[in-house]
Amino acid sequence: xxxxxxxxxTEDGRKIGGVVMEMxxxxxxxxxxxxxxxxxxxxxxxxxxxxxGPNGAGKSSMxxxxxxxxxPQEGEVWYQGARRPPMxxxxxxxxxxxxTFQNIALFEGMTVLDNVMTGRIREMKAGLFAxxxxxxxxxxxxxxxxxxxxxxxxxLEIQHIRKTPVGRLPYGLKKRVELARALAAEPSILLLDxxxxxxxxxxxxxxxxxxxxxxxxxGTTIALIEHDMGVVMDLSDRVVVMDYGKKIxxxxxxxxxxxxxxxxxxxxxxxx
Amino acid sequence: xxxxxxxDFKTSYEQxxxxxxxxxxxxxxxxxxxxxFAVVPFVINDYWVNAVFLPxxxxxxxxxxxNILVGYCGQVSxxxxxxxxxxxxxxxxxxxxFPEVSIFxxxxxxxxxTSIVCVLFGLPSLRIKGFYLAVATLAAQFFLVWLFNRVxxxxxxSASGQITAPERSVFGVAITGAAxxxxxxxxxxxxxxxxxxxxxxNLTRGMAGRKWMAIxxxxxxxxxxxxxxxxxxxxxxxxxxxxxxxxxALFFAVYLGAVEVGEAFGINKSFxxxxxxxxxxxxxxxxxxxxxxxxxxLPVLLKNTLVGGLGWPxxxxxxxxxxIVGALIIIFLIAEPHGLAQLWRVAKEKLRLWPFPH
Numbered sequence: 011x012x013x014x015x016x017x018x019x020t021e022d023g024r025k026i027g028g029v030v031m032e033m034x035x036x037x038x039x040x041x042x043x044x045x046x047x048x049x050x051x052x053x054x055x056x057x058x059x060x061x062x063g064p065n066g067a068g069k070s071s072m073x074x075x076x077x078x079x080x081x082p083q084e085g086e087v088w089y090q091g092a093r094r095p096p097m098x099x100x101x102x103x104x105x106x107x108x109x110t111f112q113n114i115a116l117f118e119g120m121t122v123l124d125n126v127m128t129g130r131i132r133e134m135k136a137g138l139f140a141x142x143x144x145x146x147x148x149x150x151x152x153x154x155x156x157x158x159x160x161x162x163x164x165x166l167e168i169q170h171i172r173k174t175p176v177g178r179l180p181y182g183l184k185k186r187v188e189l190a191r192a193l194a195a196e197p198s199i200l201l202l203d204x205x206x207x208x209x210x211x212x213x214x215x216x217x218x219x220x221x222x223x224x225x226x227x228x229g230t231t232i233a234l235i236e237h238d239m240g241v242v243m244d245l246s247d248r249v250v251v252m253d254y255g256k257k258i259x260x261x262x263x264x265x266x267x268x269x270x271x272x273x274x275x276x277x278x279x280x281x282x
Numbered sequence: 283x284x285x286x287x288x289x290d291f292k293t294s295y296e297q298x299x300x301x302x303x304x305x306x307x308x309x310x311x312x313x314x315x316x317x318x319f320a321v322v323p324f325v326i327n328d329y330w331v332n333a334v335f336l337p338x339x340x341x342x343x344x345x346x347x348x349n350i351l352v353g354y355c356g357q358v359s360x361x362x363x364x365x366x367x368x369x370x371x372x373x374x375x376x377x378x379x380f381p382e383v384s385i386f387x388x389x390x391x392x393x394x395x396t397s398i399v400c401v402l403f404g405l406p407s408l409r410i411k412g413f414y415l416a417v418a419t420l421a422a423q424f425f426l427v428w429l430f431n432r433v434x435x436x437x438x439x440s441a442s443g444q445i446t447a448p449e450r451s452v453f454g455v456a457i458t459g460a461a462x463x464x465x466x467x468x469x470x471x472x473x474x475x476x477x478x479x480x481x482x483x484n485l486t487r488g489m490a491g492r493k494w495m496a497i498x499x500x501x502x503x504x505x506x507x508x509x510x511x512x513x514x515x516x517x518x519x520x521x522x523x524x525x526x527x528x529x530x531a532l533f534f535a536v537y538l539g540a541v542e543v544g545e546a547f548g549i550n551k552s553f554x555x556x557x558x559x560x561x562x563x564x565x566x567x568x569x570x571x572x573x574x575x576x577x578x579x580l581p582v583l584l585k586n587t588l589v590g591g592l593g594w595p596x597x598x599x600x601x602x603x604x605x606i607v608g609a610l611i612i613i614f615l616i617a618e619p620h621g622l623a624q625l626w627r628v629a630k631e632k633l634r635l636w637p638f639p640h
Contacts, residue, residue, distance in 0.1 A: 077506060103508030115503030117496050119565065127489075128496050131508045134489045138517060144484040149296070152488060156295040191507065 017054060020247050027055030029088075030231055031076070031199060036085035038071055038255075045071040046082065047255040053199060058225055059233045060242045063252035064275060069235045070112065072252070073201050076233070077109050078102035090198070104132055108192035109201035112235075114184045118177035122168060122187050123159070125176055129194030130155040159194050165227075166190045166220060182213040186220070193224060200224070202234035206241060214238065218245060243267065251275070301483050318472055323465035331464040336537045338578045339471040340529050343478045345558040345570035347525030352556070353564035354486055355518035356498030357407050361400075361419035363551035364426030365523055367543050368396040369530030371436050374445040377535070378438060385450040385457060389474065389531045396527020397520045399426075404519030408512055423552055430543040444542050447535040458535050467536045474532060478525050483567050485521060494518050495565070526555075561614055563623025572622035580607055 017026040031053040038046040046068045053059045061069045074080045076087065078099040087094045089105065097105075108129070117125050133155055136148035163169055166186050171179060176187060185205065192200055205221065206214045218241055224230050236242045242249065243263040251259035251266055253275040259266045266272055290305050292298040302308040326335065344362060351359050373392035377385060403422040407415050430436050437445045449459030456462035457470050485491055493514040496504035505511055534541045541547075554577065562573020581603055588599035618625055 099502075099505040100508050100510050103506060109506055111503070111506075115500050115506070117499035117503065119499050120492070120495050124492055124495070128492045128504075128507055128509070131489065131493070136489070138485070138490060138521070141488045141490050142481045142484055144488065148484075148488055152299060153295045156299070160295075195507065 017056075020057075024056065024226075024247075026057045026247065029053070030055050030090060032088040033072075033075070034086045034088060036072070036075060036082045036087070038068075038075060038080055038082045044255050046075070046252075048085075049252070049255075049257045050085075051250045051257065051260055053231060053233055054248075056225070056229050056231055057247040058221070058245055059231075060246035060249045061233065061235050061252065062237075062239070062242055062249055066254075067252040068255040069252055070203060073109065073203055073233070073235060076102075076199075077107060077201060103195070106132075106195070106198040107201065108195040108197035108199075110185075110188045110192050110203060110205060112203040112207055114181075114188055116176045116184055116188055116191070119175065121173050121175055122179070122190075123163075123172045125187055126159045126162060126190045126194045127155065129162075129191040130159060132195060133158075158196070162190050162194045165223070166193070182209055182216075185209070185213075185217065189217075189220060189224075193228075193230075196228070197230065199231045199233060202232060202236075204235055204237065206236060206238055214241060221245060299487060301480075301487065315476070318476075319469070323469055326464055326468055328464045331468050332537075333582050334578065335468050336471055338574055339468075339475040340532045340537055341555065341558060341574040341578055342475050342571050343525050343532070344529035344555045345562060345574045346478050346482045346567060347522045347529065348555050349559045349562075349564065349567070349570045350482060350486070350494070350525070351518050351522035352559055353566065353569070354491060354498060355494040355515060355522075357404070357515060357518060358412065358416040359419040359522070360416050360549070360552045360556065361403060361422035361426070362526055362555045363547040363549060364423040365396050365400055365526040366530030366533060366551060367426055367430055367547035368399045368523075369393060369527030370534035370541055370547065371430050371445065371543075372396060372527065373531035373535055374447070375436065375438075377448055377450065381448065384452060385535065386452055389528055389535070392531035393524040393528040396530065397523040400519045400523025400526070401516050404516055404523075407515050407519070420549075420552075423549055427543055427547060430547075442542075444540050445534065446540040450535075458539065460539075471532055471536055474528055478528065479567055479571070482521075482525070486567065490517060490521075498565075557611060561611065561621055563621030566621070566623035568626065569621050569623030572626070576622060577607075580610070 017028060019025055029052045032050075033052070034050050036046055036049050037044070049072070061072060063069050071080060075082050078097050078101065081096045089107075117128070120128075134151045136146075136151050140146050140148040163172060166189060168183065168186055168190060171183060171187075176184060179187065189202075189205065202221070206217050209217065221232060221234070222245065225232055234246070246263060248261060249259070249263055249266045250257060251269070251272045253271075258271040258275055259269040261269075290303075292303065297303070302311055322335070344366060348359065348362050351357050369392045372395040373388050376383070376388040376391055380388070403419060406418045410418060431443065437443055440446075447458045450457055452466075452470065455466045457466055486494070493504070493509045494517075496507070496509050497511060497514050497518075501511060504514070530547065534546070538546060558573035558577050559570060560573070561576055562571070563569025584603045584606060585599060588594045588602060589596055594602075
């Protein structure tokens with residue numbers, strides 16, 4: 011069984027560390043609707059953690075709880091060993107949690123470079139006056155962060171569209187730019203909400219490769235929601251399965267695949 | 283042929299993020315600056331200063347200010363006239379209260395005061411968006427004009443209710459009042475316009491601008507990557523207010539000399555500056571200049587051709603001017619909704635290939 015401080019070793023031999031984020035008995039209600047019901051799970055350092063479940067299971071709500079859009083009525087979010095007080099999304103971002111959206115949330119009027127640069131917001135603290143004269147700290151930060159951003163751009167192979175306004179890009183590239191923006195923040199946890207939604211097989215393969223590379227090269231902890239079971243089972247180290255706001259399974263892909271509740275939820279079973 | 287970027291290589295990120303990354307643009311910019319500072323003041327006369335150059339320079343500052351708010355941060359404002367009035371009255375109070383201080387600092391301080399007022403009226407932007415915010419800023423417009431009309435302290439209890447700029451000079455040359463040479467007022471405004479453009483450009487190409495544009499394009503996504511929406515919107519209001527205030531102060535002190543608030547800074551002014559921004563191009567500093575030039579020059583041009591050239595009666599020409607300007611605005615918005623700045627961009631793309639398009 012898993013231990014709080016000790017990690018585990020994955021099948022392919024990667025060392026997974028201790029708990030980075032832990033959700034404890036989260037319950038989220040919208041009026042009378044219970045979106046999430048008493049769910050607990052943890053995310054460990056360096057792992058790829060998937061959240062799956064049928065439509066309306068509460069996966070996106072869960073991600074929104076993590077990133078601070080929703081505030082659960084009950085339960086606690088623990089992050090890096092401390093209980094996290096309720097905070098606004100931008101505060102969560104400043105703590106090092108970056109995310110992408112199911113339907114792309116890029117800044118359409120800005121170039122790819124500017125979009126990715128916004129990801130560096132945590133590191134750029136020059137005052138308005140320094141920025142107004144473009145001297146001292148403002149200029150130094152601009153150049154230093156540009157270097158980091160260029161690395162991410164290289165990594166995701168979007169150099170050729172650096173100066174293109176995002177509004178002109180095709181869907182698959184937009185998804186990649188959004189991932190780049192999240193990566194530029196050098197997050198301690200990267201949340202991906204359906205990174206492969208609406209992609210063809212080739213694009214899915216590319217995206218999967220990027221996700222694995224990100225995890226491998228930067229050691230980024232990743233939590234993702236995805237509907238493509240093949241992808242999920244291949245990529246993730248551990249999987250949480252949700253259905254109707256409840257957790258019905260948690261474990262390695264193999265464990266989950268053979269879990270009777272999970273099979274029922276996906277294939278359907280006669281409800282009395 | 284006229285416009286080339288081939289062979290213009292950048293070897294550092296500083297070079298790549300400069301204002302005019304293309305050599306040709308950069309040299310043209312220097313040429314315009316040299317002409318504006320070293321040539322125009324010697325050839326300029328009273329008519330040109332008052333009919334063309336002063337209004338163009340002053341409205342450009344206002345348009346840059348409004349463009350930061352509307353074009354970059356996406357917060358629609360109809361209160362520009364009111365905020366210009368704040369700048370005008372602030373500079374008036376400062377000029378009369380501290381006559382020994384240079385007018386230069388009065389104008390800048392007036393911008394600071396306007397900035398604070400603008401932030402106060404920007405506070406509702408956190409809760410309301412789009413048209414509703416426009417209406418809230420409209421309230422600012424009417425409230426401010428009412429305030430400056432009613433409260434005697436603002437116009438030093440003068441009998442007419444007007445404010446009149448006292449004579450001030452910089453380096454011994456009169457800037458305000460009747461006796462100033464035309465080039466002094468021009469140069470004084472030019473300094474402010476150039477500084478405003480450079481500051482605005484620096485802010486918008488850096489992180490402040492990215493935060494504003496992020497809020498404009500998608501506020502939820504902006505928040506998720508760590509933009510504090512309160513701070514980003516209020517800095518936009520503050521910077522915008524600063525420029526609009528300076529333009530209001532210059533409009534009063536240098537251009538008009540005497541001002542009656544309802545006439546000079548009414549709702550018409552708000553719309554005029556907004557039109558400049560929209561016609562010039564939202565989210566473009568160059569567009570602010572282009573829009574200001576368009577709306578300042580067009581009436582002058584029409585008047586000169588209709589009255590001077592064709593000999594029409596003045597009142598008929600004045601009415602026709604309204605019709606023509608209005609129609610042009612509509613045609614313009616239909617044909618090129620992204621404004622003159624976009625036309626300029628398209629022209630550059632074409633010129634890059636000319637005369638060998640393939």
